[in-house]
Amino acid sequence: MARKPAVELAKEWFEHAEQGDAEGMASLLADDAVFYASQIRGRRFRGRSEIESYLGESGFEATGYSYTAVDDEHAVVTVSLRRHLPGRGLADSTLAMVFKVDGDEIRCIDAFASADEALASLRSA
Numbered sequence: 001m002a003r004k005p006a007v008e009l010a011k012e013w014f015e016h017a018e019q020g021d022a023e024g025m026a027s028l029l030a031d032d033a034v035f036y037a038s039q040i041r042g043r044r045f046r047g048r049s050e051i052e053s054y055l056g057e058s059g060f061e062a063t064g065y066s067y068t069a070v071d072d073e074h075a076v077v078t079v080s081l082r083r084h085l086p087g088r089g090l091a092d093s094t095l096a097m098v099f100k101v102d103g104d105e106i107r108c109i110d111a112f113a114s115a116d117e118a119l120a121s122l123r124s125a
Contacts, residue, residue, distance in 0.1 A: 006075035006101040007067050013099070013106065014077065017062045026052035030105040037111055058083075068115070075099045076118045098122065 009028055016024035026048050035045040035054070045051045066078035076098055083091045096118035100108040112118040 004104050005072045006099050007069040009101050009106055010075045010077045010099040022052050022055035025055055028106050030107045035109045078115050
């Protein structure tokens with residue numbers, strides 16, 4: 001089976017995100033995937049089912065608009081994120097997400113305040 005580059009899987013992830021399709025997003029994850037959402041929610045999620053549950057309940061809308069292929073296994077995506085707040089308000093922000101893939105599955109997603117921070121995390125790994 002041909003491996004998909006990380007940037008291609010990240011694009012598929014955000015195609016599902018733009019449609020509000022948490023199940024489609026989860027289908028791209030490894031069973032034991034990890035989502036470090038500290039920039040978003042201050043916590044991490046482990047495993048496809050826990051991540052899918054979070055995505056389905058989060059009230060986030062995300063649009064990926066800048067994709068950087070670091071190598072075949074890593075991509076950085078700059079994201080426009082909109083959160084629905086409990087008091088009916090909205091909060092907009094921009095952040096960068098690192099996608100780490102293995103084969104045709106996303107193994108890890110990590111969120112950072114900027115693309116520079118995301119790229120620096122890969123250089124220090």
